[in-house]
Amino acid sequence: MDEKKIKKNEGPCSLIEILKVIGGKWSISIIYVLISGTKRFSEIERSIPNINTRMLAKELKNLADHEIVIRKVYATVPPTVEYNLTTKGKKLEPVINEIYKWGLEYVY
Amino acid sequence: MDEKKIKKNEGPCSLIEILKVIGGKWSISIIYVLISGTKRFSEIERSIPNINTRMLAKELKNLADHEIVIRKVYATVPPTVEYNLTTKGKKLEPVINEIYKWGLEYVY
């Protein structure tokens, strides 16, 4: 893979690219929910009180496009769709843990 | 302080509160720039290519309101304003490091 070569950006430029992937308003919350394991669409929706169907679908699509979550469809009636984290997605756990730790100390 | 008591929220609810503080589109980039030390308004602006004056001012105000950055004004002509991280702000360094590490491995 040729595009795999690392851009040696200094400064926040590269951070901005990263934040396009995980900086969406609901991304971190969704990933957090999925850390505990596979979830269905409606389970995720219930787990995140203020999200709405449209935004959840949109964010899940974004995360799937970036290979952070995997979407599995089962041909049942009614349909079942499951989401879980990829390896890439699971590696975001330290990020969330650090955010959470900081928040526990400072936000409440 | 009475409101200091810890809300024992499970789930992403508390994450949402945290993200109101540091989840702004430019917050992480600004904090990243300030980790290397005190900066003036225009220095920060130049360090973050796609930000504009209004958004930088707005985010800096938000971060100052949450005591993540300190704003120091010097009565010079033309005026000098310096920003740096508070202790609380400096403690976000692990968060940024984890984001950065993840990005190095997966975004490029």
Added chain:
DNA sequence: CCGTATCCAAAGAGATACTG
């Protein structure tokens, strides 16, 4: 059940001109 489509309101973001 799992979404997409639509409409509308509200908030956020961008560009640029202007002031102490």
Added chain:
DNA sequence: CAGTATCTCTTTGGATACGG
């Protein structure tokens, strides 16, 4: 220099309604 004011455009949110 360090912002604010203003105007415009995009994104988000909320409420359904509808299809596979």
